[in-house]
Amino acid sequence: MRIAVLGAAGRMGQALTRALAETPGCEVAGGLETKGSPALGKDIGEVAGLEPLGVPITDDALSLFAGIDGVLDFTLPKATVEFAALAAQARIVHVIGTTGFSDDDLAKLDAAARHATIVKAGNMSMGVNLMAALTARVAETLGPEFDIEILEMHHRHKRDAPSGTSLMLGDAAAKGRSVALAEKSVRTRDGDTGPRREGDIGFAALRGGDVVGEHRVIFAGPGERIELAHIASDRGIFARGAVRAALWARGKPPGLYSMADVLGL
Ligand SMILES: NC(=O)C1=CN([C@@H]2O[C@H](COP(=O)(O)OP(=O)(O)OC[C@H]3O[C@@H](n4cnc5c(N)ncnc54)[C@H](OP(=O)(O)O)[C@@H]3O)[C@@H](O)[C@H]2O)C=CC1
Numbered sequence: 527m528r529i530a531v532l533g534a535a536g537r538m539g540q541a542l543t544r545a546l547a548e549t550p551g552c553e554v555a556g557g558l559e560t561k562g563s564p565a566l567g568k569d570i571g572e573v574a575g576l577e578p579l580g581v582p583i584t585d586d587a588l589s590l591f592a593g594i595d596g597v598l599d600f601t602l603p604k605a606t607v608e609f610a611a612l613a614a615q616a617r618i619v620h621v622i623g624t625t626g627f628s629d630d631d632l633a634k635l636d637a638a639a640r641h642a643t644i645v646k647a648g649n650m651s652m653g654v655n656l657m658a659a660l661t662a663r664v665a666e667t668l669g670p671e672f673d674i675e676i677l678e679m680h681h682r683h684k685r686d687a688p689s690g691t692s693l694m695l696g697d698a699a700a701k702g703r704s705v706a707l708a709e710k711s712v713r714t715r716d717g718d719t720g721p722r723r724e725g726d727i728g729f730a731a732l733r734g735g736d737v738v739g740e741h742r743v744i745f746a747g748p749g750e751r752i753e754l755a756h757i758a759s760d761r762g763i764f765a766r767g768a769v770r771a772a773l774w775a776r777g778k779p780p781g782l783y784s785m786a787d788v789l790g791l
């Protein structure tokens with residue numbers, strides 16, 4: 527499968543190139559970066575710390591999308607929405623790891639998925655997707671006297687909060703309780719907030735240093751607390767998940783798929 531990396535010089539872009547290069551049946555078929563990026567024209571393998579792969583990084587999305595089977599996209603929401611339209615036109619697989627979408631962006635991705643085969647997840651690791659399934663199960667089992675709080679920490683460069691993973695975990699908790707996350711989510715607390723409302727699902731985000739990604743779902747009840755935690759120490763877990771998603775999606779009908787679909791969870 528001929529696959530290109532969008533945002534090839536980024537933290538995830540480099541991990542994706544390495545994952546693609548080591549996966550049998552995959553070819554690193556191109557890399558895209560922003561206009562003016564110092565990475566333009568450089569070999570994508572060298573940028574990722576590998577031997578040269580003979581593939582220069584380009585800023586020409588139209589030509590790139592024309593000659594490949596799929597793209598791995600860990601960039602920015604605005605860019606990803608534009609790439610979704612291009613992937614739909616080219617009828618190629620679009621694996622989306624980007625996070626931080628607005629409701630309007632999400633509506634546009636839904637529209638693109640009428641023609642494109644999209645796999646989108648706020649976290650592509652096996653561990654977090656399993657944790658989401660467990661979160662739904664625990665939330666379903668425990669009564670409303672257990673308060674659900676989701677805590678995350680990421681590196682100092684992360685732009686969006688809550689993280690895509692936190693939102694996935696919040697969504698899983700809400701599904702487990704058969705409620706809509708939008709009606710229960712509390713994203714900020716400051717000043718005299720009053721006592722906690724029963725049924726709320728709270729979010730807290732820490733940022734600092736080079737933390738790859740840590741998430742904790744806390745079920746705090748009377749006299750006891752259950753916590754589910756995931757600690758990522760290597761971006762390779764997300765990259766390998768994305769490559770797996772692309773291979774899984776090849777030949778699937780257009781639609782918006784999740785990592786749970788890919789992993790059969
Ligand atoms: N779903 C998952 O499993 C994971 C998701 N992520 C998400 O992936 C995204 C990227 O994270 P990360 O790699 O750390 O961020 P980086 O900023 O390191 O990388 C993003 C790259 O995309 C490039 N880019 C932005 N816009 C465009 C565009 N229009 N065309 C081509 N390239 C573009 C950036 O270029 P420039 O620097 O010039 O702007 C940059 O090189 C985030 O949303 C993050 O939350 C991260 C890890 C796992």
Ligand SMILES: O=C(O)C1=N[C@H](C(=O)O)C[C@H](O)C1
Nearest residue numbers: 625648649684689690691739
């Ligand atoms: O920006 C990151 O780095 C990460 N983003 C994803 C998220 O928003 O949850 C996944 C992972 O936690 C790393």
